Amino acid sequence: MSMIPASKKILKYYFIGLLWLLGLLWPLLGIHADGTLSFGKAFTVWFYIFAVTVVFVIGAVLNKQGLLTWISQPAGNLRAKLTALNATIPQWVWLVFVAVLAFIFPLVTGRYQQDVAINVLVYICLGLGLNIVIGLAGMLDLGYIAFYGVGAYTYAILSVNYQFSFWLSLPLAAGTAALAGCIIGYPTLRMRGDYLAIVTLGFGEIVRIILNNWMQLTNGPNGILGVNAPGIYFFSFADGFSIEHLYLKKLHYLYYVILLLCIFTIFAVRRLNVSRIGRSWEAIREDETAAELMGVNTYMLKLLAYAMGALFAGLAGAFFAARMRFVSPESFTFLESATVLAMVVLGGMGSIPGVILGALALIVLPEIFREFEMYRMLCLGGAMVLIMVFKPGGFIPAKRMGRRSEESEG
Amino acid sequence: MATEPILELRDVHTSYGKIKALKGISLSVYPGEIVSIIGANGAGKSTTLMSICGIIPLTQGEIHYNGKAIHGRPPDLLPPLGLCQVPEGRRIFPRLKVEDNLEMGAFFRKDKAEIQKDMEHVFSLFPVLKDRRHQNGGNLSGGEQQMLAIGRALMGRPKLLLLDEPSLGLAPLIVQQIFDIINEINVENGTTILLVEQNANLALQTAQRGYVLETGRIIMEDDAHTLLNNPEIRKAYLGES
Numbered sequence: 001m002s003m004i005p006a007s008k009k010i011l012k013y014y015f016i017g018l019l020w021l022l023g024l025l026w027p028l029l030g031i032h033a034d035g036t037l038s039f040g041k042a043f044t045v046w047f048y049i050f051a052v053t054v055v056f057v058i059g060a061v062l063n064k065q066g067l068l069t070w071i072s073q074p075a076g077n078l079r080a081k082l083t084a085l086n087a088t089i090p091q092w093v094w095l096v097f098v099a100v101l102a103f104i105f106p107l108v109t110g111r112y113q114q115d116v117a118i119n120v121l122v123y124i125c126l127g128l129g130l131n132i133v134i135g136l137a138g139m140l141d142l143g144y145i146a147f148y149g150v151g152a153y154t155y156a157i158l159s160v161n162y163q164f165s166f167w168l169s170l171p172l173a174a175g176t177a178a179l180a181g182c183i184i185g186y187p188t189l190r191m192r193g194d195y196l197a198i199v200t201l202g203f204g205e206i207v208r209i210i211l212n213n214w215m216q217l218t219n220g221p222n223g224i225l226g227v228n229a230p231g232i233y234f235f236s237f238a239d240g241f242s243i244e245h246l247y248l249k250k251l252h253y254l255y256y257v258i259l260l261l262c263i264f265t266i267f268a269v270r271r272l273n274v275s276r277i278g279r280s281w282e283a284i285r286e287d288e289t290a291a292e293l294m295g296v297n298t299y300m301l302k303l304l305a306y307a308m309g310a311l312f313a314g315l316a317g318a319f320f321a322a323r324m325r326f327v328s329p330e331s332f333t334f335l336e337s338a339t340v341l342a343m344v345v346l347g348g349m350g351s352i353p354g355v356i357l358g359a360l361a362l363i364v365l366p367e368i369f370r371e372f373e374m375y376r377m378l379c380l381g382g383a384m385v386l387i388m389v390f391k392p393g394g395f396i397p398a399k400r401m402g403r404r405s406e407e408s409e410g
Numbered sequence: 411m412a413t414e415p416i417l418e419l420r421d422v423h424t425s426y427g428k429i430k431a432l433k434g435i436s437l438s439v440y441p442g443e444i445v446s447i448i449g450a451n452g453a454g455k456s457t458t459l460m461s462i463c464g465i466i467p468l469t470q471g472e473i474h475y476n477g478k479a480i481h482g483r484p485p486d487l488l489p490p491l492g493l494c495q496v497p498e499g500r501r502i503f504p505r506l507k508v509e510d511n512l513e514m515g516a517f518f519r520k521d522k523a524e525i526q527k528d529m530e531h532v533f534s535l536f537p538v539l540k541d542r543r544h545q546n547g548g549n550l551s552g553g554e555q556q557m558l559a560i561g562r563a564l565m566g567r568p569k570l571l572l573l574d575e576p577s578l579g580l581a582p583l584i585v586q587q588i589f590d591i592i593n594e595i596n597v598e599n600g601t602t603i604l605l606v607e608q609n610a611n612l613a614l615q616t617a618q619r620g621y622v623l624e625t626g627r628i629i630m631e632d633d634a635h636t637l638l639n640n641p642e643i644r645k646a647y648l649g650e651s
Contacts, residue, residue, distance in 0.1 A: 290501040294566070295486065295490060
């Protein structure tokens with residue numbers, strides 16, 4: 001009997017929520033530009049939402065009163081069985097499976113799918129880089145995309161003006177981005193928390209505005225055209241023996257290039273994660289003063305985290321320039337920073353598989369739901385809210401990162 | 411006390427913005443002893459320890475450790491010299507495992523085998539931590555967290571251990587346990603201990619000497635036993651009328 005008041009409470013909040021939604025919906029749908037008012041459309045949409053959600057609420061109430069055990073119990077058993085089955089399969093089997101899948105992907109798919117996959121891989125590199133800054137060192141960086149831009153422009157300028165090859169430029173782009181990270185980090189990393197977020201946001205915009213206005217170097221808003229694709233040398237036995245050069249312009253070649261970069265990033269970030277430096281980053285995230293008392297040079301390590309994050313963004317940026325064969329400041333807006341941030345937070349801060357899943361979800365899902373493009377941002381926002389409510393640690397929370405003590409008490 | 415003090419504060423002043431926190435603290439700690447600083451809330455006890463560790467900069471005065479001036483040095487260079495602090499409110503790393511918390515205490519050390527040995531030593535002092543080595547620090551109880559904080563500081567092989575309110579928010583039984591171990595660390599390892607406490611009774615019973623701090627100044631300094639029997643101290647800090 002004690003369950004009844006609980007379900008009453010659910011119903012109360014549900015109806016308050018519905019009324020609030022109506023109050024929000026009507027001005028959006030019912031007030032027209034010519035000054036007329038209408039009610040029909042708002043009520044129809046509201047009724048649809050009501051009809052769908054009421055089913056869920058009834059389900060939740062029944063579940064709370066224990067009337068759905070005949071469904072939930074077998075389902076729970078099935079889930080337990082599946083996790084037990086999963087535990088018997090060693091991890092490397094999954095890794096090999098994913099690696100083979102990633103390798104044969106371009107052989108069985110078309111241009112469009114490959115294009116999306118390349119996008120996903122670029123964002124995985126970016127997400128993993130940002131993960132170092134946010135997930136490990138715990139610094140909120142809202143201008144991360146600036147380093148992506150620095151990497152992209154480095155390769156574009158080296159390629160167009162000096163005919164540098166992609167592979168030679170790759171470490172240079174990463175180095176320039178890391179240097180930019182140090183330059184930006186040097187004055188800003190003395191800040192903590194919210195202040196740091198605001199300052200990084202400002203620096204991100206500064207970089208974009210510089211790219212937009214330094215006409216001599218970056219050609220301003222027109223961007224830089226004619227960036228070379230990555231090339232490879234290979235041995236040819238066609239007539240005699242010779243070494244030939246080939247530009248990897250085809251999409252599936254580019255897919256393999258970014259796959260390689262992505263695997264490199266995953267390995268590097270994993271190494272950092274379990275290293276002594278990784279642990280001290282986590283200590284700084286948990287309690288900066290305590291870390292300092294342990295003999296951690298917090299300032300240098302924060303700068304290192306910032307530079308490391310920038311380095312991976314620089315790698316991804318160089319690839320971006322090589323793939324688009326064109327760069328312009330428009331690609332490096334705040335929205336991109338926010339997208340990468342959303343991937344890291346949704347996937348699970350500090351967790352590598354989480355970030356990969358987050359990137360996959362935030363790139364692939366909008367592609368699948370292209371028909372609803374108008375509502376894309378609305379759905380994204382809604383999904384974010386739901387995930388933060390039901391899975392605050394992200395899709396796959398980091399293993400080493402449990403719950404905070406104050407969370408578990410609540 | 412013929413020997414040189416291991417730690418000496420000479421007329422130390424600090425301030426938070428315009429508010430003066432310490433108004434000329436002078437104290438010395440000699441090798442091998444336990445010294446207590448007692449005082450009410452806001453007297454400047456924690457500030458004193460944070461100034462010693464270089465977290466709060468001095469506005470005036472000098473701090474000498476082992477005969478060397480350490481004021482103005484970056485805080486991360488002090489633990490390698492054997493100066494470690496267990497900060498107020500424990501401040502363990504909640505989302506790191508117990509083991510990783512302890513390893514952070516040995517962050518500046520590179521001798522892996524010795525670190526392992528020290529970790530076993532900490533586990534022998536606090537067997538609870540061994541059972542929970544794979545759990546997150548934040549999931550431990552208050553007393554266990556205090557043990558972890560002390561263990562973490564011990565991982566740095568301190569010559570001088572600064573303890574800030576180890577009894578804070580703990581049950582009397584646990585407090586007694588923790589103070590027993592503080593004594594053990596002092597006797598067995600020969601670690602010098604500077605203890606800051608609100609629980610004046612316990613602090614003065616554990617220590618050999620004591621300082622009484624009031625609004626940023628030292629108003630009394632004596633043998634712990636003498637302080638404990640001082641009627642004024644008993645009235646102000648032990649709640650006797």
